Amino acid sequence: MNEIEILTWLRGPGLQISVALFALGLIFRTVQNLTIGMSKNLAESKGSYMMPGMATIVRRSLFHPGTTHRGYFTMIAGYTFHIGLLVTLFFLEQHILLFKSILGFAWPSLPPAIINITALVAIAALIAVLLHRIMDPVVRKLTDYQDFLAWILTIAPLITGYLAMHPIATTYQTALILHIVSAEVLLIAIPFTKLSHMVSIFIARWYNGALAGYKGVKS
Amino acid sequence: MSKQDNLLEILQRQGVSRRGFLKFCSAMASLMAMPPGTAPAIAAALSKAKRPSVIWLSFQECTGCTESLTRSHNPTVESLILGAVSLDYHHTLQAASGTAAEEAREHAMKEFFGKYLLIVDGSIPLKDNGVYSTIAGMTNLQMLEEAAKGAAAIIAVGTCAAFGGLPHAKPNPTGAVSVSDIIKDKPIVNVSGCPPIPVVITGVLAHYLTWGTIPDLDKHKRPLSFFGDSIHDRCYRRPFYDQGKFAKTFDDEGARSGWCLYELGCKGPTTNNACATLKWNNGTSFPIQSGHPCLGCSEPDFWDGGSFYSPLPTPSADVSTVALGAAAAGVAAGVAFGLYDHQKRKKAKQQHEKITVKDLDE
Numbered sequence: 001m002n003e004i005e006i007l008t009w010l011r012g013p014g015l016q017i018s019v020a021l022f023a024l025g026l027i028f029r030t031v032q033n034l035t036i037g038m039s040k041n042l043a044e045s046k047g048s049y050m051m052p053g054m055a056t057i058v059r060r061s062l063f064h065p066g067t068t069h070r071g072y073f074t075m076i077a078g079y080t081f082h083i084g085l086l087v088t089l090f091f092l093e094q095h096i097l098l099f100k101s102i103l104g105f106a107w108p109s110l111p112p113a114i115i116n117i118t119a120l121v122a123i124a125a126l127i128a129v130l131l132h133r134i135m136d137p138v139v140r141k142l143t144d145y146q147d148f149l150a151w152i153l154t155i156a157p158l159i160t161g162y163l164a165m166h167p168i169a170t171t172y173q174t175a176l177i178l179h180i181v182s183a184e185v186l187l188i189a190i191p192f193t194k195l196s197h198m199v200s201i202f203i204a205r206w207y208n209g210a211l212a213g214y215k216g217v218k219s
Numbered sequence: 220m221s222k223q224d225n226l227l228e229i230l231q232r233q234g235v236s237r238r239g240f241l242k243f244c245s246a247m248a249s250l251m252a253m254p255p256g257t258a259p260a261i262a263a264a265l266s267k268a269k270r271p272s273v274i275w276l277s278f279q280e281c282t283g284c285t286e287s288l289t290r291s292h293n294p295t296v297e298s299l300i301l302g303a304v305s306l307d308y309h310h311t312l313q314a315a316s317g318t319a320a321e322e323a324r325e326h327a328m329k330e331f332f333g334k335y336l337l338i339v340d341g342s343i344p345l346k347d348n349g350v351y352s353t354i355a356g357m358t359n360l361q362m363l364e365e366a367a368k369g370a371a372a373i374i375a376v377g378t379c380a381a382f383g384g385l386p387h388a389k390p391n392p393t394g395a396v397s398v399s400d401i402i403k404d405k406p407i408v409n410v411s412g413c414p415p416i417p418v419v420i421t422g423v424l425a426h427y428l429t430w431g432t433i434p435d436l437d438k439h440k441r442p443l444s445f446f447g448d449s450i451h452d453r454c455y456r457r458p459f460y461d462q463g464k465f466a467k468t469f470d471d472e473g474a475r476s477g478w479c480l481y482e483l484g485c486k487g488p489t490t491n492n493a494c495a496t497l498k499w500n501n502g503t504s505f506p507i508q509s510g511h512p513c514l515g516c517s518e519p520d521f522w523d524g525g526s527f528y529s530p531l532p533t534p535s536a537d538v539s540t541v542a543l544g545a546a547a548a549g550v551a552a553g554v555a556f557g558l559y560d561h562q563k564r565k566k567a568k569q570q571h572e573k574i575t576v577k578d579l580d581e
Contacts, residue, residue: 002439003489003518004518004519004521005519005523007489008520008524011525011535012534012535016534016536016537019545022545023542024546024549024552028548028549028550031549031552031553031557032552035553035554035558035560035561036560093465097533098532098533101529101533102538109463111462111463173449173488173489
């Protein structure tokens with residue numbers, strides 16, 4: 001198989017398989033979570049589940065005075081990484097062309113010079129959180145192999161994508177193949193790993209908030 | 220011209236000055252990425268070189284490669300180098316036809332056994348015993364295998380001979396393959412392109428005449444000095460790519476301003492060739508310069524890489540329908556599992572036996 005054949009496969013059947021598994025897996029898990037439902041509450045209450053749940057989704061995403069010094073690092077590095085990743089993913093012209101051909105619509109892109117920075121910032125933040133994970137005794141105790149797996153799966157498309165933009169010690173074709181492979185592996189892995197937090201974090205925060213914010217007796 | 224004449228004598232007879240010849244040698248040295256000091260060596264070797272016998276076999280092809288090479292920059296040294304080889308068989312260019320033509324080929328193969336250069340354009344059909352292309356009652360496969368036996372080296376000219384090209388494109392009805400799919404025991408140089416750049420084949424010939432060897436090749440057996448860089452890396456429109464300035468249609472402001480053609484389907488980033496540096500028609504222009512995206516014609520299987528006009532990131536198959544189908548299946552499976560869980564819980568509740576005070580008494 002030569003590069004053009006590999007690229008054509010990755011852009012065709014490879015993309016179909018990975019997008020299908022991603023959509024099927026993530027939507028299945030989300031719908032299954034939602035259909036569990038909550039048991040019927042027979043007692044009359046003063047409040048509801050909905051609003052406190054929604055408020056918690058917002059509140060848990062904000063900086064607040066109770067956050068500890070250690071928490072600040074997690075929040076700042078976490079936000080830096082996520083913003084860097086999402087801007088790189090959704091505002092690079094090449095990516096928008098892909099979304100356009102799948103979704104049917106497009107949006108304005110950012111200049112490559114800015115995407116270079118957001119990609120590098122995301123990579124740097126990922127390295128920082130990995131060091132923190134290894135060095136901090138508390139976080140280290142909470143770490144299992146899946147955290148390293150998620151880290152590798154996430155940083156791989158960023159590094160290979162940067163290489164495709166600036167081929168160093170490789171050709172553009174090779175970097176592009178590695179980039180698409182790593183992105184497709186990531187898509188497939190999302191529903192099966194804790195990377196599915198891209199949806200479940202909202203459900204989990206809502207549920208926590210709904211339980212804590214409920215005013216009234218539960219039957 | 221007798222076969223004993225050396226190249227310089229032939230060129231001088233055709234009105235090429237020594238100065239013109241030396242200029243050509245320097246250009247060849249720099250084109251092939253040789254140190255400047257090799258130009259005199261090329262001149263010395265070329266001026267003494269005897270006319271090599273060349274047998275040119277045309278198989279499943281469109282004659283575009285021959286057109287490209289014979290209509291190169293007339294009347295410069297490049298075209299004369301082509302004229303200076305002893306082209307003993309080329310069924311488009313030779314005057315003889317029929318049995319006389321085939322005799323010329325057989326004669327050259329016998330007389331210069333082990334020394335002649337074999338140039339091939341076009342792919343070789345293998346399906347149904349190769350009946351889809353025959354010359355003088357011989358299949359292309361038979362003719363190639365026979366001619367390859369006595370060849371010093373083989374130059375596969377054009378993407379069809381190098382990689383199978385258009386006949387090899389899906390569904391490949393004739394079972395077309397490249398020269399290197401068949402011949403394994405001879406040095407092969409692939410000069411790919413649809414058609415290839417004339418000066419590239421002149422360069423390969425000059426290299427062979429000078430050193431008696433074939434040049435350094437890349438993994439697709441293409442001369443590294445011409446195919447070492449991608450069109451994209453050498454493109455004069457590259458700064459626009461780096462700035463994110465793209466022409467969106469063929470007649471918008473971006474197209475008129477000469478911006479990057481990436482979004483119009485340019486395959487420059489995945490194509491290695493020398494178009495952006497050597498250019499075509501005596502260095503006049505190349506496709507991207509005239510406003511058309513690169514098709515990627517010097518890469519294997521470029522016909523099967525999707526539309527020429529869809530950008531590189533575009534999927535090569537329908538992803539939207541697959542994604543929608545998968546999403547619907549995800550919802551259905553989620554609801555089905557949810558209902559199953561509900562049923563299970565309901566059943567468990569029904570089967571649950573409540574303990575009464577009476578039970579505790581016992």
